[in-house]
Amino acid sequence: MDNSHLLNFGNVTKIPYLGFIALAFFLYRRYTRISVAHIPGPEPESFLLGNLPELFQSQAAVPDFKWQRQFGDIVRIKGALGEDRLFVSDPKAMQYIFQTAGYGFLKWPERTEISRVLMGRGLLWADDVIHKRQRKAMLPGFGAPESKAFVPIFRKVASDLTAHWNDLLASSPEQSAELNVASWLSRATMDSIGEAAFDYHFGALENKENEFMKAYFGLMSDTLGQPSRQAIFMQTVMPVWYLQLMSKYSRSRRMVHARHTARLANEVAQALIDMKSDALLHGRENKDIMSLLVKANASETDPASRLTDEETIAQMRTLLLAGHETSATTLTWVLLELARHPEVQSKLREEIRATERSLNGKDFSAANLDSMPYMAAVLKESMRFHPALYQNYRLAARDDILPLAKPITTTNGETISKVPIGKGTKLVLSIAAYNRNKEVFGEDADVYNPDRWFRTSEKKGPTLGVYGNLLTFAGGVRTCIGWRFALYEVQSLLVEIINNFELGPTKDLGRLRREACLVMLPTLEGEEIKGENLPLRVSIAVRD
Numbered sequence: 001m002d003n004s005h006l007l008n009f010g011n012v013t014k015i016p017y018l019g020f021i022a023l024a025f026f027l028y029r030r031y032t033r034i035s036v037a038h039i040p041g042p043e044p045e046s047f048l049l050g051n052l053p054e055l056f057q058s059q060a061a062v063p064d065f066k067w068q069r070q071f072g073d074i075v076r077i078k079g080a081l082g083e084d085r086l087f088v089s090d091p092k093a094m095q096y097i098f099q100t101a102g103y104g105f106l107k108w109p110e111r112t113e114i115s116r117v118l119m120g121r122g123l124l125w126a127d128d129v130i131h132k133r134q135r136k137a138m139l140p141g142f143g144a145p146e147s148k149a150f151v152p153i154f155r156k157v158a159s160d161l162t163a164h165w166n167d168l169l170a171s172s173p174e175q176s177a178e179l180n181v182a183s184w185l186s187r188a189t190m191d192s193i194g195e196a197a198f199d200y201h202f203g204a205l206e207n208k209e210n211e212f213m214k215a216y217f218g219l220m221s222d223t224l225g226q227p228s229r230q231a232i233f234m235q236t237v238m239p240v241w242y243l244q245l246m247s248k249y250s251r252s253r254r255m256v257h258a259r260h261t262a263r264l265a266n267e268v269a270q271a272l273i274d275m276k277s278d279a280l281l282h283g284r285e286n287k288d289i290m291s292l293l294v295k296a297n298a299s300e301t302d303p304a305s306r307l308t309d310e311e312t313i314a315q316m317r318t319l320l321l322a323g324h325e326t327s328a329t330t331l332t333w334v335l336l337e338l339a340r341h342p343e344v345q346s347k348l349r350e351e352i353r354a355t356e357r358s359l360n361g362k363d364f365s366a367a368n369l370d371s372m373p374y375m376a377a378v379l380k381e382s383m384r385f386h387p388a389l390y391q392n393y394r395l396a397a398r399d400d401i402l403p404l405a406k407p408i409t410t411t412n413g414e415t416i417s418k419v420p421i422g423k424g425t426k427l428v429l430s431i432a433a434y435n436r437n438k439e440v441f442g443e444d445a446d447v448y449n450p451d452r453w454f455r456t457s458e459k460k461g462p463t464l465g466v467y468g469n470l471l472t473f474a475g476g477v478r479t480c481i482g483w484r485f486a487l488y489e490v491q492s493l494l495v496e497i498i499n500n501f502e503l504g505p506t507k508d509l510g511r512l513r514r515e516a517c518l519v520m521l522p523t524l525e526g527e528e529i530k531g532e533n534l535p536l537r538v539s540i541a542v543r544d
């Protein structure tokens with residue numbers, strides 16, 4: 001094909017006109033869109049970057065609580081180049097976005113690009129009809145019976161962890177040591193997801209130097225933690241194809257780490273899928289999540305509903321990351337609160353030991369885990385206070401109207417209980433701020449107190465999440481698919497740890513950071529690059 005016409009002088013002179021038309025179109029879209037400029041909000045730090053540096057460079061949820069305190073549950077913040085965005089924690093607006101509107105709010109393209117790089121085109125990347133199809137294919141592995149059936153696997157991993165800690169303490173003075181519990185939990189949940197989701201033994205607890213574990217450890221903080229202003233700007237204003245080019249060719253440390261992990265994960269996922277397809281062919285039934293997926297996919301009669309090979313691999317990578325880092329992080333924050341609140345820790349230990357005595361030597365089953373009210377209260381309170389995923393990012397797929405639980409006064413002095421928004425408006429949904437809403441969780445929502453879950457008088461607000469009316473597992477069509485799996489996994493580990501060990505604070509906790517890298521990871525000031533770190537004093541828990 002002759003492309004010389006593209007270079008001729010006549011076309012070059014047209015470039016300024018094309019640029020002008022593009023700019024005019026951009027401005028037309030910007031200024032004819034329904035405006036949210038009258039919603040009160042913080043001053044932007046600059047026209048170029050708006051409030052984005054504070055949003056993305058602060059520790060997790062710090063701006064969320066500040067803006068919620070200053071402006072309430074719906075706040076106008078500025079994106080790049082003067083763009084208006086909304087920061088939302090209002091319960092009714094959240095209910096509308098997560099549940100009522102279905103796929104009316106899609107993910108930000110620049111954030112789905114991050115998901116694609118880390119996990120491929122799987123559930124966390126997909127939107128709308130593709131998401132619906134993928135989710136249907138994935139669901140068979142995540143029902144209540146399937147999740148309950150994994151409890152023996154989780155308990156085995158928990159007892160492996162205990163054995164490792166017992167060995168370490170046996171050789172420590174006074175049988176007590178300072179351990180980075182975040183690292184141990186990350187390895188334990190990697191082993192759990194390996195066995196339950198893939199019937200595969202990663203051996204992460206046995207061997208920290210395991211190549212796979214080395215690639216995953218610190219992946220989130222290294223690739224997403226503390227982004228530079230330049231990175232924030234480029235990610236916000238550049239088109240997705242540019243971000244795709246960067247993720248493919250950039251030689252930055254972050255991208256090299258992400259690509260290395262992706263390559264390893266692809267290889268392992270492909271090998272596992274081959275094994276599972278072979279097992280299916282030879283009539284061998286496995287109950288792990290991927291075997292259920294491969295089986296359901298093979299028996300899907302409508303080819304348009306099937307997952308492609310690329311999508312199946314992406315689901316495995318999604319489960320690896322979404323299913324391991326979130327559970328580990330959640331449990332890490334639970335242990336921090338127990339170390340800070342010895343009275344809560346003792347009460348929980350009493351409940352666990354009373355349940356254990358009633359089992360006459362048998363191990364905890366799913367039903368036993370479900371039967372401990374104080375355990376449930378500690379988990380709900382910890383997940384309310386420290387949601388592992390503290391924000392979600394959505395954009396309006398059409399012009400829409402957000403209903404509010406609490407009316408607000410606009411900068412024009414008008415009181416409104418509905419906010420019209422234009423198609424394309426970007427929203428930051430603050431799970432962390434919603435979880436501290438005083439109307440829903442009580443006047444003392446800023447205080448860690450598991451006993452709140454035994455109060456009967458509290459107003460609960462609109463029905464939202466799947467667990468305790470929290471948004472920690474998100475909600476609606478994008479509710480965390482692994483929420484039951486996660487609860488049994490976290491409880492299995494928590495029972496074992498608190499039954500056997502006493503946890504206390506260390507002086508390094510003074511340097512603790514909540515690293516904002518999609519997940520809210522604990523790191524230490526000055527050592528962020530080393531990855532997750534929660535140093536706690538671990539001792540043998542005395543038995544009567």
Ligand code: HEM
Pocket residue numbers: 123124135193197318319322323324326327330387388389392471472473474477478479480481482483485486487490
């Ligand atoms: C306590 C631990 C966990 C928390 C706090 C958590 C939280 C969340 C949240 C907030 C979302 C919505 C994200 C979004 O839409 O951008 C999500 C989605 C997801 N989670 Fe979890 N998760 C946890 C554990 C797990 C586990 C153990 C698995 C798998 C075994 C898992 C797999 C997924 C998947 C595949 C999605 C995407 C669902 C979809 O878009 O349809 N998660 N999770």
